[in-house]
Amino acid sequence: MSDFDYDLFVIGGGSGGVRAARVAAGEAGAKVALAEDDRYGGTCVIRGCVPKKLMVFASEYAGVVEDAASYGWDLTQGPFDWHSFRSRLNEELDRLEQVYRNLLKGSGVDTFDARASLAGRHEVKLSTGETKSAKHILIATGGHPVRPDTPNAHLGIVSDDIFHLESLPKSLLIVGGGYIACEFAGIMNGLGVEVTQYYRGAQILRGFDEEARGLVAESMRERGIDLRVGTNIVEMAPASADRSMSHAGTASDAAMGASAQQVQEMQAKAEASDGPIWVKSTNGGERVFDMVLFATGRDPNTKDMGLEEVGVKLGRRGQIEVDDYSQTAVPSIYAIGDVTDRVNLTPVAIREGMAFVETVFKGNPTPVDHDLIPSAIFTQPEMGTVGLSEEDARDQEAIEVYCTSFRPMQTAFAGRPDRVLMKLVVSKATRKVLGCHIVAPGAGEMIQLAGIAVKMGATKEDFDRTVAVHPTMSEEIVTMRTPMRTA
Numbered sequence: 001m002s003d004f005d006y007d008l009f010v011i012g013g014g015s016g017g018v019r020a021a022r023v024a025a026g027e028a029g030a031k032v033a034l035a036e037d038d039r040y041g042g043t044c045v046i047r048g049c050v051p052k053k054l055m056v057f058a059s060e061y062a063g064v065v066e067d068a069a070s071y072g073w074d075l076t077q078g079p080f081d082w083h084s085f086r087s088r089l090n091e092e093l094d095r096l097e098q099v100y101r102n103l104l105k106g107s108g109v110d111t112f113d114a115r116a117s118l119a120g121r122h123e124v125k126l127s128t129g130e131t132k133s134a135k136h137i138l139i140a141t142g143g144h145p146v147r148p149d150t151p152n153a154h155l156g157i158v159s160d161d162i163f164h165l166e167s168l169p170k171s172l173l174i175v176g177g178g179y180i181a182c183e184f185a186g187i188m189n190g191l192g193v194e195v196t197q198y199y200r201g202a203q204i205l206r207g208f209d210e211e212a213r214g215l216v217a218e219s220m221r222e223r224g225i226d227l228r229v230g231t232n233i234v235e236m237a238p239a240s241a242d243r244s245m246s247h248a249g250t251a252s253d254a255a256m257g258a259s260a261q262q263v264q265e266m267q268a269k270a271e272a273s274d275g276p277i278w279v280k281s282t283n284g285g286e287r288v289f290d291m292v293l294f295a296t297g298r299d300p301n302t303k304d305m306g307l308e309e310v311g312v313k314l315g316r317r318g319q320i321e322v323d324d325y326s327q328t329a330v331p332s333i334y335a336i337g338d339v340t341d342r343v344n345l346t347p348v349a350i351r352e353g354m355a356f357v358e359t360v361f362k363g364n365p366t367p368v369d370h371d372l373i374p375s376a377i378f379t380q381p382e383m384g385t386v387g388l389s390e391e392d393a394r395d396q397e398a399i400e401v402y403c404t405s406f407r408p409m410q411t412a413f414a415g416r417p418d419r420v421l422m423k424l425v426v427s428k429a430t431r432k433v434l435g436c437h438i439v440a441p442g443a444g445e446m447i448q449l450a451g452i453a454v455k456m457g458a459t460k461e462d463f464d465r466t467v468a469v470h471p472t473m474s475e476e477i478v479t480m481r482t483p484m485r486t487a
């Protein structure tokens with residue numbers, strides 16, 4: 001008989017936490033509890049991958065009527081009804097949350113709808129007032145979006161808010177250049193919103209292959225997104241406020257010399273503002289937008305959880321530091337998923353959860369393999385990528401680059417200028433494909449399959465030996481014969 005209430009207590013009911021809890025209980029027979037302080041399913045299901053992808057689908061219908069006309073159809077385009085879409089979206093998220101609850105229940109996991117923190121190396125304190133003990137504790141609390149330090153940044157929304165908007169804005173400024181910023185730029189543009197995007201760096205999608213990033217940026221601009229790189233917000237304020245306040249830039253600056261009551265009124269007005277927002281950018285331009293969305297990064301959820309008090313070590317950004325087996329500096333405490341800030345993707349959080357169960361409950365120590373993870377960016381067109389970018393590969397060794405860019409049959413026939421990109425980065429010495437980068441409609445689906453070959457260590461000659469599927473876009477990935485360049 002164990003001295004603990006549970007073999008495992010999981011904090012966080014998102015992608016990683018739910019998987020680890022139900023596999024530990026269902027397959028390994030452990031006595032498991034899980035606490036979730038918001039909605040089951042976590043970021044991916046409630047405010048990330050799933051609702052975002054449904055919004056991508058919604059936005060992609062925009063060009064369909066126009067293209068259908070080129071194919072002989074006589075269709076009439078009506079307006080997009082946000083309310084109708086949003087209520088269907090909410091129904092779907094409610095359904096999925098219930099699926100997650102049922103999965104836990106079906107595996108025999110005790111669930112607590114409560115916020116949890118650590119009260120000791122084996123103790124979890126719940127916001128309900130209860131304390132539970134467990135032999136092992138798994139922290140899977142994910143992360144949250146952060147606003148920049150810009151004064152009045154509270155006037156802007158973050159990605160969590162998008163799914164609850166009462167109505168779509170007429171104009172939207174998106175600040176950021178990562179995948180979340182770019183995906184929402186495409187979504188909102190497709191839904192008929194005038195989208196401007198500011199990114200302070202020289203090119204969006206930092207870290208990905210430069211040629212692929214370039215084509216995504218070009219396609220975004222072609223579709224009407226006013227993408228401005230090397231640009232950031234320096235000041236923002238409610239547009240309706242007094243110009244002197246706007247020029248001063250912030251409620252606090254404007255408040256200099258005002259009475260305490262006036263200061264409070266100004267701040268309350270600024271906070272309550274859901275009207276247009278005046279923005280001054282680093283290049284000196286001043287514009288008014290109906291809404292500003294900050295997609296400027298995410299921080300791990302580690303605050304006020306008693307982590308450091310029990311000896312768990314945190315990194316510079318507040319992420320939990322773990323070893324290859326997801327074990328923290330405290331042997332009884334493990335952490336997986338976004339809270340560890342390794343590779344912040346749903347399938348990775350799930351893998352880490354499964355590896356944790358193998359290691360701790362199945363006697364099979366399993367490090368998490370973070371190498372060659374395929375991923376997709378759901379811009380329009382999508383980007384699918386696995387392995388090294390050309391830039392990273394050529395820093396590592398001598399390479400050959402096979403690359404082709406062309407207008408795909410379906411949209412070319414409809415008269416669209418869209419281009420796609422297929423690219424392989426190949427090691428000169430081993431002939432292995434080190435990186436595969438695709439910018440095309442459906443690139444996410446393509447890269448999942450190409451990812452298997454790359455993970456298996458396929459060589460360029462293995463790709464060459466594979467017969468093309470014709471006529472498709474992806475056939476080009478096996479028909480590129482001459483290197484575009486070597487480096």
Ligand SMILES: Cc1cc2nc3c(=O)[nH]c(=O)nc-3n(C[C@H](O)[C@H](O)[C@H](O)COP(=O)(O)OP(=O)(O)OC[C@H]3O[C@@H](n4cnc5c(N)ncnc54)[C@H](O)[C@@H]3O)c2cc1C
Nearest residue numbers: 012014015016037042043044048116142337338344345346
């Ligand atoms: C807009 C957006 C789009 C995304 N798109 C993709 C995509 O297309 N593909 C992809 O692979 N990934 C995507 N991601 C990333 C993906 O959602 C995350 O990597 C994944 O959800 C991480 O899972 P997790 O289990 O670590 O944390 P989460 O899913 O964030 O779950 C953590 C849970 O812990 C709960 N919690 C936090 N603190 C406590 C506490 N103290 N007590 C109790 N409960 C607590 C939270 O409420 C939450 O439910 C996207 C993310 C965002 C924001």
